[in-house]
Amino acid sequence: MSSDFSDKLLQFEAFFFDGDGVLYKENTILPGAKELLTILEEKKKKIFVLTNNSTKTREEYVEKLRNFGINVNINQILTSAYLTAKYVSETFPRSKIYVIGEQGLKQELERFNLEVLNNWEEKDSEDPFDFELRSVDIVITGMDRKLTYVKLARAMNILKNKQVRFIGTNADVTFPTPFGFIPGGGAMIDILEKLSNRKIDTIIGKPKPLMFNEALKSASVKNNETIMFGDRLETDIVGAKNVGINACFVLGGASSLSDLEKIAKTFYPDIITNSLSDLVHSL
Ligand SMILES: [Mg+2]
Numbered sequence: 001m002s003s004d005f006s007d008k009l010l011q012f013e014a015f016f017f018d019g020d021g022v023l024y025k026e027n028t029i030l031p032g033a034k035e036l037l038t039i040l041e042e043k044k045k046k047i048f049v050l051t052n053n054s055t056k057t058r059e060e061y062v063e064k065l066r067n068f069g070i071n072v073n074i075n076q077i078l079t080s081a082y083l084t085a086k087y088v089s090e091t092f093p094r095s096k097i098y099v100i101g102e103q104g105l106k107q108e109l110e111r112f113n114l115e116v117l118n119n120w121e122e123k124d125s126e127d128p129f130d131f132e133l134r135s136v137d138i139v140i141t142g143m144d145r146k147l148t149y150v151k152l153a154r155a156m157n158i159l160k161n162k163q164v165r166f167i168g169t170n171a172d173v174t175f176p177t178p179f180g181f182i183p184g185g186g187a188m189i190d191i192l193e194k195l196s197n198r199k200i201d202t203i204i205g206k207p208k209p210l211m212f213n214e215a216l217k218s219a220s221v222k223n224n225e226t227i228m229f230g231d232r233l234e235t236d237i238v239g240a241k242n243v244g245i246n247a248c249f250v251l252g253g254a255s256s257l258s259d260l261e262k263i264a265k266t267f268y269p270d271i272i273t274n275s276l277s278d279l280v281h282s283l
Contacts, residue, residue: 013225019051021176021231021253029068032277046219052170052205054081054142056104080169080205081105085112101142128153142169143185159196170205207239238267
């Protein structure tokens with residue numbers, strides 16, 4: 001990292017952080033995360049967490065971060081589950097939804113007065129056809145660590161009806177854990193696209209502009225006053241650069257240095273660091 005940039009870093013007004021692979025991996029906080037956020041808070045910077053992870057509610061993220069000793073409020077958290085619920089409630093109000101996803105996603109949808117038709121933990125002992133397949137307006141897909149055969153069978157048959165919309169929270173195929181990678185929300189989309197022989201209609205999370213624009217609006221800052229910290233090039237970094245936000249690529253998570261060649265030069269990050277801890281030491 002150039003010393004120029006570390007001088008410049010504290011000139012930004014707003015700091016957007018990805019969660020998984022930047023601040024933490026599952027229940028382990030990553031080195032430097034707490035220290036950097038503490039410095040930024042002392043300097044009255046605007047801090048937002050922008051995560052494609054759809055498995056938790058925003059309240060659960062506030063709690064998760066508090067357990068790491070990081071104090072943020074609910075308005076500083078943007079998740080793909082929350083934004084999917086907000087988007088669907090504004091665009092297709094009062095829809096009936098079939099969800100491939102976890103409790104956090106279902107709860108966010110219900111908070112926006114959307115009806116989750118499968119609001120229980122479906123077991124493979126259930127009959128896939130013993131379900132109101134025809135009453136569904138939208139299938140919403142997020143990461144689902146309890147994905148079952150019966151859920152896939154139901155979603156596949158619901159999606160045969162081309163009137164049903166097919167919306168994904170995010171397209172991340174993999175998900176970093178402290179022990180390696182596991183399948184992410186994008187993998188669920190890929191399976192369903194294959195099974196239903198159709199393409200997803202809409203994806204909400206990064207790299208789409210929606211989450212970045214919501215955060216800019218909430219922070220009341222301009223894109224050039226803002227920097228995004230991300231570990232996944234094709235979502236965090238490409239998405240940020242696409243809307244004119246500066247980007248810091250944090251190594252050790254979803255993407256590696258050699259992945260840079262897979263993205264266009266116009267989307268290259270402004271700064272690359274091995275960890276937030278390195279950044280803290282350079283300040
Ligand atoms: Mg990440």
